[in-house]
Amino acid sequence: MLNTYDILVVGGGHAGSEAAIASSKMGSKTLLITSNLQTIGQMSCNPAIGGIAKGQIIREIDALGGYSGIISDCSTIQFRMLNKSKGPAMWSPRAQCDRKLFSYYWRFFLEKNITLDLYQDTVTSLIIEKCIVKGVITLFGLKIKSKIVILTNGTFLNGKIHIGEKKINGGRIAEQESKGITxxxxxxxxxxxxxxxxxxSPRVDGRSLDYKKMIVQNGDKNPKKFSFFYNSKKLKKQRKCYITYTNHKVHDLIYENINFSPIFKGSSPRYCPSIEEKIFRFSNKKEHPIFVEPEGWNTVEVYINGxxxxxxxxxQYKSxxxxxxxxxxxxxxPGYAIEYDYFPPxxxxxxxxxxxxxxxxxxGQINGTTGYEEAAAQGLIAGINAHxxxxxxxxxxxxxNEAYIGVLIDDLITKGIKEPYRMFTSRAEYRMLLRQDNADERLTYMGYNIGLISEEKMKMVDNKISKIEKCIFFFKKTNFDPKIINPILIYKxxxxxxxxxxIETILSRSEIDIKxxxxxxxxxxxxxxxxxxxEILEQVSIRIKYKxxxxxxxxxxxxxxxxxxxxxPNNFxxxxIxxxxxxxxxxxxxxxxxxxxxxxxxxGVSPSDLSILLIYMGR
Known part of the structure; x- marks a missing residue:
């Protein structure tokens, strides 16, 4: 191992993995240092990637040359496109993943980079001279010099696990917390x-559940993928997920024992609340959905989402x-709460x-976000900018207006946070432009220009755009004869x-599908x-219908x-004024x-304040 690196990444979670693979692919000599090399890319919570707005982020990461989409495709056990009943701005891909395979493939792709080294140790402090970082010092006293350091510590900074009245120091269950940096x-x-x-949530033995009493949730008949470019195997079979519901007995138990919930005494995330908080916040609801999700292809372990x-x-057992x-x-x-340090972004x-x-x-979560996707996006951007x-x-x-990732980072930097930040489509004012289906068209050229996307992949996007434009041109200049189209119009x-x-005019009707x-x-x-x-026909339909x-x-x-x-100006x-x-x-x-x-x-900055700023900037 070298004594000096261009870039040193602290933490091997989703943010750290994306940061390390980006900087090393771009040519920087990079070291990824983490407390446990066996848990790189670990899915600490739900074994799923994507979802509303989060699926868009994963496709953007892929379009820029990141790896979260590829890793997901390699480990998918069920795929669903959410919100298909709504407009295309809301369509969001989501994949249930094999937890072990997900971590395995992250390690596999990281190790393929000759400019990337991996090392197992815990960073306890930074080497900083005149407010410029110069490297890190580890738990075992090793000093590693680096021109740039990226902190992606997740929930490990002074992490404390809560299960009832028990308090255990740790960044994740059975894993030690990190001290010193804060x-x-x-x-x-x-x-x-x-x-x-x-x-x-708690993980349970799937053999102990009665699935006949639950609602089956199957994957899509024609499952798609996250990655625009990586040729992973087509998903021929999928594992089933299930839905069941809480009831008044569960709610009564929670009401009666709420004082035993440490996360309720504090503040659990608004957008990913504990079952305790849901029961109290939505007291008018008689039931809440519980999603029963398998952890992989060959395991009985099941995640209880919700x-x-x-x-x-x-x-937990009684409830x-x-x-x-x-x-x-x-x-x-068992399920547990975790409390940790973050730095306001x-x-x-x-x-x-x-x-x-x-x-x-x-x-990542050190910036106050929640979710694998938000963390991975930040890791990618940090890795790129570090290089x-x-x-x-x-x-x-x-x-x-270019990406959900742009909305995410701008929200963090400009607005700050008071609770864990989670991305939603409602946060993006240009969500019709930022669809999951066109992330490659929006961002692949950018990825190519910074050195993360190959020329071959860029040509794939050129070819896609060319075909879309050719098809739209055909639909614009070609007419339907009433005799041909009227039977279909009557049926619809x-x-x-x-x-x-x-053809364009007929296809623009909301009730007419391109099929x-x-x-x-x-x-x-x-x-x-x-x-x-x-895929081309779907893009053509969207562009015509929502022009x-x-x-x-x-x-x-x-x-x-x-x-x-x-x-x-920086010194304004x-x-x-x-x-x-x-x-x-x-x-x-x-x-x-x-x-x-x-x-x-x-x-707090009003339009009149902006007008005053404009005047002074003009001066």
Whole structure:
């Protein structure tokens, strides 16, 4: 092992793995150091990737050259496209994964990089000189020098596990916490930190469950994949998941014993609440869904999604037994709450580098987020920017109209957080542009330009775009004869036509699906001749049906770009502008926005404050 690295990544979770693979692929000599090499890419909570808005993030990571989508495809045991009954902006891919395979493939792909080293030890402090990071010191006293350090400590910084009244030091069940980094950064360098809580559900023995009493949840008949490029095996068989529900007996037990829940006494995540908090927050509900999800292909272990808890083991057991299908349940591992240190992300630049300590980057739950997908996205961006800074190149920053990842990071930096941050489609004002199906079109060129995407993959996207445009052109210039299309329109309860109409016009009707017309003889011949895949036809349909929405968001995005281009100097003195409101002066001085657009998204900065800023910037 070398004494000096270009980039050193602390932590081998989803953020750390993406950061390490990105920086090493781009050419930086990288070291990934973690407390346990056997748990790289561990799915600490739910064994699933994707979901609403999160699936979009995974596809964006793949389009940029990251690996979370590839790893998911290699380990998928069930795939579903969520929200298909809604518009395409809401469609979100989700994969149930084999937990062991997921971790195995992360290790496999990391080890394929000759510019990446792995090392097992725990980092306890950083080597910092004149507010510039120079390396790390480990638990065993090893000093490792590095030009840049990326912290992706997850829930391990002073982690404390809660099960009822039991308190155990640890970053994950049966894994030791990490001490020293928080104390050093706060005491000697003035960084602010806080404590957050999250929780996980019990794992049970699937052989002890009665699935006949539950609702079967099958995967899609024609399952898709996350990765646009990686040729993983087609998913020919899938494992079933199941749904059951809580009831008044479960609720009564929780009400009567709520004082035994440490996570309820604190504050559990709003968007991933414990079962205790759900019962109290939604007291009018008679039942809550419980998702029964297998942990892999060849295991009896089952994850109980929707039953995150920190109750004592005996109460967990009693509560579960009251759920239909769980009457004879056997618990393999209890659920628990975990409390850990995080650093408020407004202390970072959009590159995820610290504003206070140069060459120190933060990514993942250390920034106050929750979820594998949010962590992986930050890790990728931190890894990219760490390499670019090391090479003295311009930073890589995604805008809000370019990617969900851009929304995620901008929200963290600009708005800060008061609770664990989770991505939703509602957080993105340009979600019609940021669909899961077009992430490759949006981002692959960017990935190519920074060195994470090969020329071969870029040509695949060029070919896809070319076929979409060719198909749309055909639909725009070709007419339907009423005799051909009217029988279909009648069947679909759509108004018939009396004279020729463009295919585009008919397809733009909400009740007409592209499948309804793709088997018409002359259209079918065109599709087969040009090898238009189902993916191409789906893209064409979306662009035609939602053209008005897409065009409107593009116009709004242009306005945003104008504000993004109005840069605010780093040394801009807000305190001297007395015409700004007091709150605006304080907030602007604290967040130090880099553009007028970012300033506009800071809570407490009004339109009149922005007008005043414009005047002073003009001066």
């Amino acid at each position: 104390e050093q950064l706060t005491k000697y360098f003035g960084l602010k930190y806080g404590r957050m809580k999250t929780g996980t 039953f995150s808890t920190s109750f004592p083991e005996e109460l 579960l037994k009251e759920i239909s299908g769980f009457e004879k349940v056997k618990i393999l591992r 407004e202390q970072l630049k959009h590159t995820l580098e610290s504003k206070i300590i140069e060459n120190l980057f933060f990514a 670019l800074k090391n090479e003295k190149k311009d930073p890589f920053i995604l805008k809000r 309860n759509s108004p018939i036509i009396s004279h020729d109409k463009k 309804d017309i793709s088997n018409i003889s002359f259209i079918k011949k065109k599709i087969e001749k040009n090898n238009f895949s189902q 008005g929405y897409i065009d409107r968001e593009k116009e709004n995005a242009k306005k945003l770009i104008k504000l993004e281009n109005l840069k605010i 003195n807000y305190k001297n 007395k015409s700004l409101s007091l709150e605006a002066r304080e907030k602007l001085d604290y967040y130090r926005p880099i553009s007028l657009s970012q300033a506009s998204r800071i809570s």
